[in-house]
Amino acid sequence: MSDFTHDFQQLTAGRYQIEARLGSGGMARVYKAQDINLGRTVAIKVLHEHLADDMLFQERFEREARLVAQLNHPNIVQVYDFSSITRGDQCSYFMVMSFIDGPTLKEHLQVAAEAGQPLPHDEVQRIMLNLTDALGYAHERGMIHRDVKPANILINPGGQAVLTDFGIARIAQSSGLTQEGFTVGTPTYMSPEQATGEPLDARADLYSLGVILYEMLAGRAPFGDDGTVSVLIKHLNAPIPPLPFDNLPLNAVVRKALAKMPEDRFQTAAQFSAALKAAFMGKLPERLGTTTRPMVPTRGMLESALTEDAPTTVLPATSRFPMLQRPNPQSPLFLLVAGLMIVVVFGIIGIVSRQNNRAAAPTTPDSLIFAESMTGDQVEPFFASSFDSEDTTLEYWAQDSMNGLTRGVTADGFYRLSFQTANLAVATPFGSVYAYRDQAVQMVAQLQPDSAAESGYGIVFRYLDQDNYNVFAVDGMGRYSIWTRENGVWRELRNGAEQWTPNEAIAPAGTMNTLTLGVVGTEFVGYVNGQEVVRVQDDTFATGGVGIYMATPEDGAAEVLVDMYQVMEALPDFAASMTGN
Secondary structure, X not given: OOHHHHHHHHHOOOOEXXXXXXXXXXXXXXXXXXXXXXXXXXXXXXXXXXXXXXXXXXXXXXXXXXXXXXXXXXXXXXXXXXXXXXXXXXXXXXXXXXXXXXXXXXXXHHHHHHOOOOXXXXXXXXXXXXXXXXXXXXXXXXXXXXOOOHHHEXXXXXOOEEEOOOOHHHHHHHOOOOOOOOOOOOHHHOOHHHHOOOOOOHHHHHHHHHHHHHHHHHOOOOOOOOOOOHHHHHHHHOOOOOOOOOOHHHHHHHHHHOOOOHXXXXXXXXXXXXXXXXXXXXXXXXXXXXXOOOOOOOOOOOEEOOOOOOOOEEEEOOOOOOOOOOOOOOOOEEEOOOOOOOOOOOOOOOEEOOOOOOOOOOOOOOOEEEEEOOOOOEEEEEEXXXXXXXXXXXXXXXXXXXXXXXXEEOOOOOEEEEEOOOOEEEEEEOOOOOOEOOEEEEEEEEEOOOOOOOOEEEEEEEEEEOOEEEEEEEEOOOEEEEEEEEOOEEEEOOOOOOOOEEOOOOOOOOOOEEEEEEEEOOEEEEEEOOEEEEEEEOOOOOOEEEEEEEEXXXXXXEEEEEEEEEEEOOOOOHHHHHHOO
């Protein structure tokens, strides 16, 4: 019998008989024991002594333990008791919890990985619904877990997932171990706001749960932790890798759950649960949108870097005009380095500076050219994508395949978007962190002749999020339109009953069209094949990103080939600058 076991049993008046040590982590040691008084098997978690260095630790521990002990849910480990023991001049704090006779989800995933198989979808669904129920219950009572990860999830003999360690991260965060600006958590599962030491709410737990969902589906976490700061950087600004199988609804749910900004994620566990149920039934949830715009920290500027971002979204159309997905509305990213883990020290990187819409990037592809203001300041990046093998902007365009959707560069130098699902739309923003104020955007593209003629394609601009953006588009029937979507409501900018208007300048499906859009201040001018087709005024949005969209009608599929896409300087004289005269 170890000294600790002997002392513990003596100091707890023989109530708890320790039987075995179950494991040890960065914050506690865990023992299997018998509660002699009540005749039941329990788990005892003894916090490491160094957590109690703070003089106020006892008060904080007791406050958090009381809150955790009030949680009574079948998918949350029940806390029965909490106290402390003193050996010499050292005090140890402990919690007594229900004993779950089963592996952790981490161990379960390791077994699946060794077998070369991700978990079956029915098992993933059961585990996820257990966890959303547990987190929803706790969040409604004001409790945030702060360290949701597979090692803190147990699988009971009935195959149900049970979440443990509620309150432990909060207790450790309150201790003298964590200094100002430092945070507690596990990098692989850490939300961007947690990585940067920002205040947390329930949405941080839902992000961590999204990482677990991805890992169960893909057999690996989206960003593996190699012991460096790279995993934190990726949480802050890297795009989420597509799942390694075609399933559009699940991809959409994963991207929503792992949105960089908390307001872009599921706002409650109940929303997450409802989306999961729909996705596992093969349905794309209504109004499901995501973003990969970077997290915006608020402390220190120690290092700068350029984000890689290529958001991917497919959304149900709520009208004949497609819904588009948000690009990055942020200006350049500056990354903050700071932070401390319980076991390893790591750097935390990330800060975004928005100053008069200036753009700066230390690692800019050759194809991105920054305009200069009268003072010589860089203000906006211009670029041209030719989609050939030497095009250095290809990394900024999504190249992936999901359920019915394929995007990628062809061998003969086209950006191909193929969408086989009816009545849906896909947005492909240029995946770099630039918000444009004034610009000219030109796209040369065609709708393939075997596509549904009503399918649309065009230019996205001043794009903020799924409910706030503008678009100029044509379809395969020789029609055009220009819209704004503000707070989820569509408005045709010509303010008439007509939404799609025929124009002889627009070539039908099977023929290339050159779409050009000039944006200066509140004036938008749209050209097709060198002829002006629309000129409108609108001041809904001041800045935003650019990109490509395509959409299918209610009864067909579509394929679009883009030959060229470029963003140029927009001059006040649209007629001269757009047509080249």
